[in-house]
Amino acid sequence: MALSKRKRRQITLSVLGISAITWLVLLVNPGGTTFQHCPVAGIPLCSEDGGGLSPFALDLLLAVNPIPSLIAGWALMLVAMMSPLLIGPILHVMGQNFKRRRWRSVSLFLIGYFTVWMVVGIFSMAMVLMLFLLIPQYLGVAALVAGIIAVIWQCTPFKQRCLNRNHYHRSLASFGWLADRDALKFGLTHGAWCVGSCWALMLFPMLLPQGHILAMFIVTYVMIAGHLEHPEMPRWKLRFPKVLWRAFLYQTRLGMKRLSKTN
């Protein structure tokens, strides 16, 4: 690790700060992070029979869920939830580059990473909109199914493999266009493994009629805690990441100990 402790701390706090601010924005105005279900009673979209794939139903749905709003909401969700996971890779990119081009490489890494997730987001949003049109009366069931899929995926060896690959930080080129290429490629591959690991978790909150922000908190915990666990052999396993909870308990105990000493 080429960066000093002081620099690593600065970067870590900055990234966590960006995440915290984004969370605050989302808490105050969730906006496009939540799909609107039934804006007006009696409209076929929301009837027992469902609205179907009629242009009217689609227009109404898009009127209450404007695409730019959805995309902005998804982007904010990504920044809030994923930023803490990117501290390690950002430090790695910085350490592998000349000082004068560190932020250029970090930017390319972030472009690669978020591009992958934005593409996934667009597909996810399209799928959710389809569900809203086709089975509006069964959206709760759809959310439940998504939750079950997320839990099952959590236990698969495929998820573990994706988690393991995210810990792999290869050496990056430092000169010229090769450095640009490697930074972008690192972002794209890191994003891809991250999607492989967390796609099901990210889908679940989108389908919830209520409690979306709470679900995002829980999903964020599961993702960060999973990332903090050591890589291990991929296999079927009941995988509930406990590290972050244990770390929280430890820090709380430590804090209380210090408090009692000063008092």
Next chain:
Amino acid sequence: MTFTRRNAWNGGGTFEGNSDLAWYARGIREMQNRQLNDKNSWWFFAAIHGENLNGDLDDGGRSKWSNLPGIPSQALSPVPPDHIRNLYWRQCQHGSWFFPPWHRGYLIALEEQIREAIRGSGHPGAKEAAKTWALPFWNYLGSEKERDIPPAFTQKQFEGKPNPLYVEARYGLFDEGRVYVPPVLKWKDLEIPINQKSQSIPNYINTTRRSNSGYGGPETSFEHSGSPHGGLESNPHDLVHVVVGWSSDSADFKKGSPGFMTTPQTAGLDPIFYIHHCNIDRLWALWNKDPNHNNPDSDSWLNGPQVLGKDFIMPLPNDDDWHFSPREVSDLATIKEKYRYTYEGLEEEKLAEFVDPNLERLKTLGAAIPAELATLNLGTMETEEDLDLIGANDAELSLHGEEISATVKLDKTGKNKAFASLENVSADNLPDKIYLDINNVRGAEHALFIGVKVFDEPVEAFSLFGLGMASLKDGNHAGNGISFTVDISKFFDRIYLEGNHGETADVPVKLNAIPELPEGEKLTIGGLKIYRQKQ
């Protein structure tokens, strides 16, 4: 009472002359009779350090326990349930500032197990012996005679049965039938000194996590990428592991298997492992004797990896578990009384002399050194400065056979800053340190060392102890392999003094596999980087 760990070479290092070795063998015999899933068994204890029962390492099954010579059936099954394995096994701390304290706790736990096994052995005098027995240490850096493994470890029979201290898979240097630690390992034009120079490193923690720059190791917390080793771990620890274990049939590694001591996943199977680590622990205790040497005092170290919700755990006799942290074992004098020990001769041992490498550089670069600064520490303490990248080789390298050459291109701006720091040097204006990073070395453990040459001059060599596990994509290190750092400041000093710094545009590097790799095998190197560090 305080136990005393004594020299394994006392009494000529034989069973007849050294009762510590005889009782050690009897205790091991008891532990080896127990099954794998018994927390008090020899095999369970070996797996605490590392294991390869499933053959999940990508080394063609060479280190899989069932393929190793002399492994009995009780060592392979029954395999404990998942939650037990996750809690106790593969705990060993390497490339971390926890390396010394974790191994200290590991030895204490094994000592307790051996004492209990001695008590239960029924041998005449066992109960009395168990009251005072302590692990002996192998001081391979002591006298000439002590470089050889004590004879008790080489005889095949003890008290009419196979000797528990003997293992077939302990091949020794170049598999020539002698197990010893040479002062210098020579391979063609490369020389690897095995010594205790690390004892003079004044700071515990590596500076910005460069290898060898700290005594105890780099600060580690959430990172899983496999960090460089500290000074004590690099030399003599890693080197002794490999020269003692080596590999059978050196001419053809495809047929050969590693010695137990050669890999972390098999090292705990060899009784000499604990005697070796006893010496490493003794060296740490000796380092602490120096009032200028201090273990870290931060909670992050003292409390161990509890920040991850984990702590170190060792099984003790009578179904007891010992959860411990570095705080409890950092000072021999404050270890829990029932486990407390000291080392024979520790009080009389001389402290290592510290020679600040900066002093030598200042003299080379023509700076005047006032007499009062002659013994001062001029800046090897942990620094807050970033490392500034000044050169890179951007290609991934593949080392087949014996050697590979590469060129590290220097960035003009960085290079000029580095050379500018060599002007008007003084105690108040120290020259930059220049480091060569060899990143992400991956491969199977067919090569045992990697040698580094800069400008065709041998600089340093590193043990590849742990390479297999670190290269495993789904292993603890996520396939990041092992990275090394070499201090190449002297080459920049030389270029500067010869007046060639203007036209020097790159640094030629050669990497050697020691011994050379068999056909079809390779080491990959992720990249080479050169950094400058302002002091």
